[in-house]
Amino acid sequence: DQPHVSDSQVMVEFENGNFKFTFPNPKNVSEFSMTLFKGHEKKEICALHLSQEKVIPKNNVTYCQTEHSNSSTTFILKNLERKHIDIYTYCLEMFLPPPYIDCRLKETYLYIQDKEDCISLGLMSWIIIGLILFAMISCICCAVACCLRNKNQQCESNSHEYNSEYMPMAAVNAAKKPRI
Numbered sequence: 001d002q003p004h005v006s007d008s009q010v011m012v013e014f015e016n017g018n019f020k021f022t023f024p025n026p027k028n029v030s031e032f033s034m035t036l037f038k039g040h041e042k043k044e045i046c047a048l049h050l051s052q053e054k055v056i057p058k059n060n061v062t063y064c065q066t067e068h069s070n071s072s073t074t075f076i077l078k079n080l081e082r083k084h085i086d087i088y089t090y091c092l093e094m095f096l097p098p099p100y101i102d103c104r105l106k107e108t109y110l111y112i113q114d115k116e117d118c119i120s121l122g123l124m125s126w127i128i129i130g131l132i133l134f135a136m137i138s139c140i141c142c143a144v145a146c147c148l149r150n151k152n153q154q155c156e157s158n159s160h161e162y163n164s165e166y167m168p169m170a171a172v173n174a175a176k177k178p179r180i
Contacts, residue, residue, distance in 0.1 A: 012108060019077040019110060023090055025050075025070070031096035035103075036064065036075045037089040048073055051095075080112045 011022040026032055035047040046064035049056040057066040063084070067074040077084070088108050094101040 012110075017079070019080065021075045021077075021088065021090065021108065022072050023074075023092070023106075024072050026092065026094055029094050029096070031094075033093045033095070034073050034075075035091040035093075037091065038084075039086045042089060046075055077110075080110075082112055085111050 011020075013020040013022070021036065023034060031049075031051045033047060033049045036045055037043060038045050045059075045061045046066055047058040048066045048068055049058070050068070055068045057068075059065060063078050063080060065076045065078065067076060075090075077088075086109075088110055090106045090108075091103040092101075093103055
């Protein structure tokens, strides 16, 4: 059997605050190495070497761990912050059986949103909603106050005679003098 690498896509998962990059293991290969690099300068952050069924993980940073199964290898990135935003490159090297196959690269861009950003965005949203509600309530109160004021003015203009000191009286015909 010839060594075979499937060109299936990397599976990236976000679970419990951790990013998981899962890559299929090469088929019919007894010795291989998988490495995860960060950035354009390709700084090695973690790797896994499989030789004669012996798995040797290598972690250069605290936020990267490896998991290996018969079918795949997973790089787990934990407790990431905004400073970890970058291009992550996966490299697969196959050693045995010959021929040696040099690094096959796959790149993934990873964006991390800071927790502070989420909090500040949420807080900002509530402040804006509060200001809008305050403005709406103020407009409604002003409209009600204006209507009541206009209503009182109309009542006063229609009834200004009734508010005098004198009692309103109906008009009477002048009494006729009796003729004698």
